[in-house]
Amino acid sequence: MNRFAQTLREQSISLRRGRAEILQVNVGKLCNLTCVHCHVNAGPKRKEIMTRETVDRIIDWLANTEIPTVDLTGGAPEMIPDFRYFIERVRDLEPLRHVIDRCNLTILVEDGYKDLAGFLADEKVEIIASMPCYSAVCHRRRMSLRPITNGSCKSISKLCSTGFTRLRIFRSAGSPLTCATTIGSMSTCNF
Numbered sequence: 001m002n003r004f005a006q007t008l009r010e011q012s013i014s015l016r017r018g019r020a021e022i023l024q025v026n027v028g029k030l031c032n033l034t035c036v037h038c039h040v041n042a043g044p045k046r047k048e049i050m051t052r053e054t055v056d057r058i059i060d061w062l063a064n065t066e067i068p069t070v071d072l073t074g075g076a077p078e079m080i081p082d083f084r085y086f087i088e089r090v091r092d093l094e095p096l097r098h099v100i101d102r103c104n105l106t107i108l109v110e111d112g113y114k115d116l117a118g119f120l121a122d123e124k125v126e127i128i129a130s131m132p133c134y135s136a137v138c139h140r141r142r143m144s145l146r147p148i149t150n151g152s153c154k155s156i157s158k159l160c161s162t163g164f165t166r167l168r169i170f171r172s173a174g175s176p177l178t179c180a181t182t183i184g185s186m187s188t189c190n191f
């Protein structure tokens, strides 16, 4: 018996496989940002993106399951050519599936993506996002973060004006509530 199994036995814990709740799909390494902390080394020059053929294979597989949530991540998942196609196909499935977009927010105000907020709202997609530290002290120390924070705030404002309510925002070392307090004055969004 290995140590893991032994510890479970000592703690009287039995592990059983549960029902799959979420299918998380990494659609590629293409991203509009190049964060130093990125664990997949994503960036604008990365070529690894999911093809439509692979998207179709995933949908075919998913259709034979009852997994209720599809969670799209990257890179910036919005940048693959078939991002909207992927979501539309998932949303067409029976039973209905919930879709999460792991969004860096700044992509929503980039040229070529400015109508994406409306699409995501129409498809009832939930956005999960994070922001860099927003404090003035932090910005003075790390000036390069300012355009990213500004872009993120513009995107949040845009999402709120689109009627978007499925939005969860985190910051690197804080709680979503802290961040929501800060941006609360920007909009009437229901965080």
Ligand code: SF4
Pocket: 031, 032, 033, 034, 035, 037, 038, 039, 040, 041, 042, 043, 074, 075, 076, 104
């Ligand atoms: S936004 Fe996310 S995916 Fe893109 S470079 Fe930064 S950490 Fe990586």
